[in-house]
Amino acid sequence: MRVLHWFRKDLRLEDNTALHEAARDAAGDVVPFYASEPALLGRDDMAATRVRFVLDSLADLAARIEAAGSRLALAHGEAAAVVVAAARAARADAVYWNDEYEPALRRRDDAVEAALRETGIRVRRFHDRLLVPPGEVMTADGGPFTVYTPFRRACEALPLSRPLPEVTRLAAHDLPAPPLATLARLGFEEPASARWPGGAAEARARLTRLLAGGLARYATHRDFPAADAVSRLSADLKFGTLSPRTVADAALTARAAGAAPAAAVEKFVSELRWRDFYAHVLWHFPHVETGCFRREFDDLRWEGDPAQFEAWAAGRTGYPFVDAAMRELHATGFMHNRARMVVASFLTKDLLLDWRRGERHFMRHLVDGDLASNNGGWQWAAGTGTDSQPYFRIFNPVLQGEKFDPDGAYVRRFVPELARVPARWIHRPWEAPPLALAEAGVTLGDTYPAPIVDHAEQRARALAMYRVDAAAPPARGRGRW
Secondary structure, three states, X not given: OOEEEEEXXXXXXXXXXXXXXXXXXXXXXXXXXXXXXXXXXXXOOOOHHHHHHHHHHHHHHHHHXXXXXXXXXXXXXXXXXXXHHHHHHHOOOEEEEEOOOOHHHHHHHHHHHHHHHHOOOXXXXXXXXXXXXXXXXXXXXXXXXXXXXXXXXXXXXXXXOOOXXXXXXXXXXXXXXXXXXXXXXXXXOOOOOOOOOOOHHHHHHHHHHHHHOHHHHHHHHOOOOOOOOOOOOHHHHHHOOOOHHHXXXXXXHHHHOOOOOHHHHHHHHHHXXXXXXXXXXXXXXXXXXXXXXXXXXXXXXXXXXXXXXXXXXXXXXXXXXHHHHHHHHHHHOOOOHHHHXXXXXXXXXXXXXXXXXXXXXXXXXXXXXXXXXXXXXXXXXXXXXXXXXXXXXXOOHHHHHHHHOOOOHHHHHHOHHHOOOOOOOOOOHHHOOHHHHHHHOOOEOOOEOOOOOOHHHHXXXXXXXXXXXXXXXXXOOOOOO
16 A cells, blocks of 8 residues: 655654554555645735745755655645645555645645545545644533633543654655745745744754743743743644644653643643634634624724834834834744734724734734634734633733833844833833933934824723623633734
């Protein structure tokens, strides 16, 4: 028996469910295959930084496949056509892959399966991307969970799967294995953001760094953007250079060995489950891709000034914590989770602009941009989603900065024009004495913008704009991208 394994967002040989099953069923006679798809690359929210990450990851994967005695077969085209062609050319009896959960990708996979079965080629599909696959946990009345905490508890009642061993032997074949494409060849310019190295080796290095330091402080320091206390594994989980099982198992092993406190590990694994939760929501409620989960908000009239979107996107709002976050995004292709919540609240509840504009901007720039997580996070902040922050809970961007960046280290890094402003004023420079600003080299409205809106005034406008019964349920949890 020969199997074609179709790599997608599982760019690794270790702990890869479909690949492991293929290697076992075919006794190693597995042809590794990857296809780039014009329909996906041509999306207007496709970020060049993500494409660059995937190219790096494919280079790492190709080297590992070569060490396993094979070559990574490559094709470019519409999935149903190129997968069938590759399976035929490889003389494969079956095609295996790990499922994806976005609406368009589910339709694509169903079309590919139908095309393969029409030609007599068997298909096996596996769950691999989440700790708990969609449909595995349901409420007592058989419906999907729409609140995170009971979802988490239901998931915690299930045993966590252990990581699978690395596949070390793959089949020789004569399918095309050309050099990997470049960004330019795929139609992308080199992004301005710093390179986020992709590939299983880099993913493993990031996990090792987390286990060596950040994990122990995760429960207490994860909300502080200047602290090195988050995993930075989101892109690796997005593209499958690490599996969520490997990450969770490593954290739990660290707890068992006494290398990380139980509270820190429990909080970290619970944050992994937020990723599952939003994927489940998208699976069960695909309308959230373009509309509000809470449909009563679909008719909300966003009253903000569209021109202010550009100031928000450029990190020129006059609110230092917001500006630092937006500049971090453009400089690195990443944004700290606390900062994501603050800037999303600012766009929707201070600037009164549609959350979908912010969601799309993030997808155009994030290396870890993921439809389910990004959509869920934005709808949480906007108060339109499942388990969302109520519309009347509005982040104060000044107080958020003072609480989570108390000495201004995060602001000083990404808003260097404020680097010499004393910590007392770093998050509210418009209140600083003129002499303090002069000594710091800051002229409001010139070297750094004055606030583009008054938070107190905009908060009142937001409450009126939402026009929702003030008896809405209180917020549960703290949200998660």
